[in-house]
Amino acid sequence: MKEIRKLDLQFRAEKNEDNKMEIKGYAAVFNSPETYDYTEVIAPTAFDDADMSDVVLRYNHNDSFMVLARTRNKSLNLSVDEKGLFMDAILQDDIQAHKDIFNAIQSGLIDKQSFAFSVEEDNYDYETDTRTITKIGKLFDTSVVDQPFYNATDVSVARDVNNDEFLTRRAELRKAHEEQIAEEQRKQQLQELKDKVIAKIG
Numbered sequence: 001m002k003e004i005r006k007l008d009l010q011f012r013a014e015k016n017e018d019n020k021m022e023i024k025g026y027a028a029v030f031n032s033p034e035t036y037d038y039t040e041v042i043a044p045t046a047f048d049d050a051d052m053s054d055v056v057l058r059y060n061h062n063d064s065f066m067v068l069a070r071t072r073n074k075s076l077n078l079s080v081d082e083k084g085l086f087m088d089a090i091l092q093d094d095i096q097a098h099k100d101i102f103n104a105i106q107s108g109l110i111d112k113q114s115f116a117f118s119v120e121e122d123n124y125d126y127e128t129d130t131r132t133i134t135k136i137g138k139l140f141d142t143s144v145v146d147q148p149f150y151n152a153t154d155v156s157v158a159r160d161v162n163n164d165e166f167l168t169r170r171a172e173l174r175k176a177h178e179e180q181i182a183e184e185q186r187k188q189q190l191q192e193l194k195d196k197v198i199a200k201i202g
Contacts, residue, residue, distance in 0.1 A: 001165050004061060005034075006114035006145050011087070013105035021091040021102040027115045027142045029084040038170060039130040047080045050117070051138040057089050058143040059101055061116055066097040068144070078142070085115070087142050105144060116140040124170060126177045131166060 011025020030044045057069040057076050069076035069089035077088045091098035104110045121135035 002116055002118055002140060003166075004114060004116045006112055006143075011105070011111075011113055011144075013102050016090075021093055021098065022089070023091065023102065023105055023144070024086070024088040025113060026084045027078075027087045027113045030082075032084075033130070037167075039128065041130060041132045042084070043132055043134045044082070046133050046136045047085055047139070048135070050136040052078055055139050056141045057087070058141050059110075060145050061114065061141060061143045066095065068098060068101060076142075078139070085142075087113070101144065104146075110144050110146045112145045114143040114145045116143070119166075122166070124173050126174060131170070 005028070011023060013021070013023045016022045028042055028046075030042055030046070033039050033041050052071065055071045055076060055078060056067050059065045059068065068091055071078060075090050075092075079086045079088075091102050093099060101110065117139050118137040119133055119135070120137040122131055122133045124131050
C-alpha cells in the first residue's frame with residue numbers, strides 16, 4: 001500500500017560548478033513529529049533496508065508529467081544521514097519541462113517536497129496518539145510539489161486518505177485498547193466490591 005507525505009521543507013535550486021541545474025534538500029526528516037489527526041514520526045531506522053533501487057523524481061507525483069530525475073541513471077541521488085533522507089538531482093537543460101520546474105523552484109513558486117512509500121513496520125502509542133514508522137519497504141518516488149494537502153504544525157503533511165489503511169487500523173487499535181481499559185476497570189470494581197463484602201463479614 002502506497003502512502004504519500006508532502007513536507008514544507010527547504011530545498012535549493014542552483015546551477016552547480018558544471019553549470020548544471022541542480023536541486024537538493026531533505027525529502028524526509030527523522031524524529032520530527034508531524035500532525036494530521038494523529039501524530040506521525042519517522043524513526044532513524046526507517047530507510048535502513050528500504051528498496052530505493054529505482055526511484056524517480058516527479059512533479060506533484062504526476063505519472064503523466066515528464067520524469068525529472070532517476071536513481072537508475074544516477075541523475076537522482078538519495079542518501080540517508082542522521083537528519084533524514086537527502087535528495088540531490090540534476091535536471092536536463094535540454095528539456096523545457098525541466099527548465100520550467102527549475103525556474104519555478106528558484107523563484108519560490110514551488111517550495112515543498114514529498115515522497116511516496118510503503119510501510120513494512122510501525123508501532124502505535126495510544127496515549128499520545130502517535131504512529132512511529134520504523135521500517136519503509138519501498139520508496140516509489142520523491143516529488144517537488146506546489147500545494148500540500150494539509151497544513152499541520154511547522155511542517156505541511158499530506159496523506160492520500162483513501163489509501164491510508166493505517167487510519168482504519170488506528171481505529172481498530174484504539175477500540176481494542178479502550179475495551180481493554182474498560183475490562184480492567186470492571187475487574188477492579190469487582191475486586192473492590194469483593195473486598196468491601198469481605199470487610200463487612202469480618
